[in-house]
Amino acid sequence: MRPAQESIDISRDLVSLLPRLRRFALTLTRDGLQADDLVQTVCERATGRQPVWNGHGRLEDALYTLARTLRDETLGRKRMAADLQGGQEPSGETGYAGAVQQMIISMPEGLASAFLLVAVEHRTYRDAGRILGLAPDVIATKLATARARLASMASDMTERRA
Structure with a gap:
C-alpha cells in the first residue's frame, strides 16, 4: 500500500493520460479544437481545489466521467449537429x-x-x-x-x- 501523500497526486499522472483523454474528448466533441478545450477544462478541474478523484479506482475513469459530464453540461444535453467537422482534419x-x-x-x-x-x-x-x-x-x-x-x-x- 502506498503512503497517503503519494496516492493522490493527480498532476503526476495526468500528463501520461493526456493523449488518451484527448482521444476520448474527440469522440465526445468530434472537433479537435473543442476536444482540446474540453481536455483543458478537465485538467483545470482535476488539479483544482475540489478533488475529482479520491485515490480509489482508476484516475482515468474519473477524468473520462468528468469530461462526459462537462460536455453534457456544455451542450445542455442537446444532440450535436451531424456535421461539426466543417471539413477540418484533426491536427497532425x-x-x-x-x-x-x-x-x-x-x-x-x-x-x-x-x-x-x-x-x-x-x-x-x-x-x-x-x-x-x-x-x-x-x-x-x-x-x-x-x-x-x-x-x-x-x-x-x-x-x-x-
Whole structure:
C-alpha cells in the first residue's frame, strides 16, 4: 500500500493520460479544437481545489466521467449537429491513421465513445457504462453498432480506392 501523500497526486499522472483523454474528448466533441478545450477544462478541474478523484479506482475513469459530464453540461444535453467537422482534419493526423480517426469520430454520438473505451482502451462493458452513464447492455449494443458502421465505412473506403 502506498503512503497517503503519494496516492493522490493527480498532476503526476495526468500528463501520461493526456493523449488518451484527448482521444476520448474527440469522440465526445468530434472537433479537435473543442476536444482540446474540453481536455483543458478537465485538467483545470482535476488539479483544482475540489478533488475529482479520491485515490480509489482508476484516475482515468474519473477524468473520462468528468469530461462526459462537462460536455453534457456544455451542450445542455442537446444532440450535436451531424456535421461539426466543417471539413477540418484533426491536427497532425494524416494517412491511414487519420482516416480511421475520422471514421470513428464521424459516428453518431455515443457510438464513438463506447467503441473507444471498449475496443481501444480495453475497458469492460461495466467500466465503459459507468464512465458514459449507461448500462453495460447498452454499451454492448452501441459497440456492436459501432463495429458494424466501421466495417461498412471501411468497405466503402476500399471500394472507392479500387
